[in-house]
Amino acid sequence: MDISSLIDSLHPLEVKVLSTFVSNPSAVLQTEQLAQASGLEPSQLSMAVEWLLAKSLLAVDTEVVTPMVSLTKVGEQYVEKHSPIERVLAAAREAATTGKRLTIQDIQSREGLEPAEVSGAIGRLKKEGALLIIQGGCLESTGRTSPTAEAIRGLLLRVHEMPREMQTFSDAQRQVIQDHAVKRGNAKEPFRIDDRVARSLKLSADGTEAAQQLSKQGVLEEVSQLTPELLKDGSWRTKRFRKYTISLRAPRIAPGKKHPYREFLDTVKAKLVSMGFQEMRGPLVETEFWNMDALFMPQFHPARDIHDVYFVKDPKQTTSIAEPFLSRVAQAHQDGGATGSTGWNYPFDVARARRLVLRSQGTAVSAHTLAAQPAVPGKYFSIARCFRYDQVDATHATDFFQVEGIVLGEDINFRTLLGLLNLFAREVAQAKEVKFLPAYFPFTEPSVEMHVRHPKLGWMELGGAGLFRSEVTLPLGVTVPVIAWGLGLDRMAMVALGIHDIRELFTDNLDLIRSTKGAL
Amino acid sequence: MPTITIFKQDLEGLLAGPGEARQPMTLEQIEDSLMLVKGELKGQNPDTGELRIELQDSNRPDLWCCEGIARQIRVKRQGSLPKYGFLSTKPPSPKQLNVTPGLEKVRPFVAACTATGYRVTKDGLAQLIQTQEKLAEMFGRKRRTVSIGLYRLAAIEFPVTYDLVKSGEAAFTPLGMDTVMTLGEMLLVHPKGLEFGGILAGHDRLPFLRDAKGRALSFPPIINSREVGEVKVGDDALFVEVTGTDLSMVILTLNIFAANLADRGAVVEPIEVRYPYKTDLGETVMTPQDLGRSRTLPVQTIERALGQVLGVHEVAKALVAYGYEVATESEQLTVTLPLYRQDLMHAMDVVEDVAISRGYADFLPVMPSQFTVGGLSRIEEFSDRVRALMVGMGFQEIISNILGSPQDLRDAMRLEGTEWGQLVEVDNVMSLNFSALRQWMLPSLLRVEAASNRAFYPHRIFEAGEVARPDPAQALGSRTVMVLGGMIAHADAHFSEIHSCLDTLFYYVGQAYSLEPVQHPSFLAGRAGSILCEGKRVGVIGELHPEVLERWQISVPAVAFEIDLTQLAERP
Known part of the structure; x- marks a missing residue:
């Protein structure tokens, strides 16, 4: 690992320790000096020093081991309550003055001492001639002093002030301390003897380089967040920015976003505009006249049944239908009028034509456009909401979008109709293979159904089209041939959006809408 | 279909x-x-x-x-259709069917023929019955204009009479029953009488078909006699009749049956129908009969429509191979449909048959070459712009059905009896859930909010789309309006939050607006406003009323606005 990546990987504690050497890279510092200079807690310092030693950035210069004496918890208690040996001796002297007999059991119960403590103390006092055991197990003070008891008192007080180096004590004192220091198997002693390791540390060669680089970068303090203040005074230059674990999962957000189905339709819309189509619009509520009569669907046509179309409750009829269209269309139905047709041969019912329905086919919008002096040549499209009286299920929606339109022009004929459909197949479905089948629509002749080989879906029906019958165009005042076309895009949209139920196109599930990716 | x-x-x-x-x-x-x-x-x-x-x-x-x-x-x-013999050979003394006066007001027309020499097979019988049903149902508009009867010829003595009788005057055992009933009883109890009796409503005398000996054949268009009118596998002599209200449809239907039986090997013999009243074909009508009116058209008409020069010969060949009879004279074709078709209304109908006969694959697609400029309507352009702004402000777009229920659109919004609660409703309701056009957008947004309490908050949703508002001044009784609805819902949703969005929107749309306090039942009083543009109301904004939220079972506050894009787009 080179030095700069080594530096990048340093923990802030390590950086602090290294930084204390920056002013004098060749310094040899004692642990205490390091603690002071770095301002680290002893535990933090010792962690950082161990890490740096492991990375060979620091090296030990010298190491001095000093035995130190300190008090244990027991020792601290003895400072106040006195040690067992002192208490046994005091009890024996008190008994001597009062003349009371004092047994070992008395001492144990009175002083609350353990039998082992009592017997240890008695043993030593007896040895030093300060105590006698007389008949009946009674203790008797001899009146002589006990060197041990006296020494312990002094040592307790002295070590209580602060831990002392062993070598500051006399030989005799050292003996007492040794005798009363915690050892393995004997934890109830007042003194503890520890080795204090005093290390002096210096930088290794790598450490020197790292310290110099740290110093050069001036990156001394770590911060977690870049703040306006840091930018304002430029102090970001002397900071180190904490590194993040960037592999963690990002928190979720909900972006503003188009509905995926609308996005799909927007793309279709843009394609149609790019192919030279002008958008047309129409009302949701239509007359039967524009929805069907103008399209030469006879008034007895099964698709006009109460089971196929929604009728409006109030008002039930329009107040007027524009002339001359009403008369001309009525005539075309009855005997063909001036259209060159025989017509349907039935009495046209104007009251029926005036009935209001919810638009059931986008072609109604085209019929309006034909009657409104469209441009020739002209191309028009609409993406119109339509309504069908249908049981709602996975493949039938009660209201849905129809993409359809017309193309007018002197050059329009069956072959240009096929050419237009080819263009749709390529542009809208990205399909290269196309199949044209004979079809039937009440308002076109000839009529075509277009099947395409979709790159993902295989063969599918993409749409229907045809040349508007003269019985449609002439009564509305159009004398050039007109292509009427419609595209069935819902299946393509559903596959693109990964759904299998047409109702999900209009789902109320916000989670689903948010998480659905776009169609393209 | x-x-x-x-x-x-x-x-x-x-x-x-x-x-x-x-x-x-x-x-x-x-x-x-x-x-x-x-x-x-x-x-x-x-x-x-x-x-x-x-x-x-x-x-x-x-x-x-x-x-x-x-x-x-x-x-x-x-390559062509062989001539059907029964059209050209008129029997010297044809069987007869006599029509009784008065039927011109009830069910005026009848056509019939016999077919012998074809022994009915299982498949053949299934087809006869299916054809009878489909034609009467879909072509005959549920038997109203055309209905068909098939009988065992052996049991019938000619001439047959298409009679008109009082409902109690005639009786027989109908198909599907085992007792004799009068015609009136059949209308009351027979399933077919109940289903189709309406066709004869208002008539006190009813159609009745009987033979020379008075034996009942059927009660058109309701039901056949069980004795004579039940054809079985193995029968090899049939009588077919069609009755109805349109002479050419009646004859066409019989022609189809005649051709079908002839194709199966039967010898079809025409029957002479004698009317006591005038028909378009006279008082004595031979059926089946070729009604094919010929039509003369220049080959250019066909070539222009197809976009391809084919020549008279090729066109004639294609049509003959599709069943037409064709005579040509220089550039003119005189075409006649076969007896089983009557769908030649216009020259373009011939064009399609040429294309189908040759096969659509025979025509090379050509791109329309004329230049046109594409574009969007003003309202669509405007709506797209507004949608982009809403997306930019962090709103998720939704789409909803335009058909909804008065319950959601009006009642749950506390709008019963108010001007805001007026709806365009459907007359023939299938499901209450889809029985009215939405008159505003907020119920569509609340529908999503109500279903999405598990989606993490905040919720910012919008929809731009059409609504329908009743308007007696309009010829259609209503106006279709494009509106935008936007809503924010979360624990701390607040008026100023949605107000900021509205304000931003109007800034970028380049319109000045002001808010005027409004008492709108869907919003909390004192926290709702009408959005005004130069004094005209173009929308509403506010904190949704807690009772509205309760009715939608929404458990967080919601703030929303709705604006009329149609009005805004029309402003200069």
């Missing part, structure tokens, strides 16, 4: 012709051939040979049967 069931072996037999060995076809070959009849194979059972076929053309009832499909394919294979 009818979907019919046929059997593969029956189709193959009809393609070969009576007495000829049938050639098995693959399914692909059958599907290919179905292009000639605008048919689509919808399903099949390889074990029984059953094929389910949907026929698209509602003007070609002759194709709604196995015989018709086979005939169209056979004609194409053979």
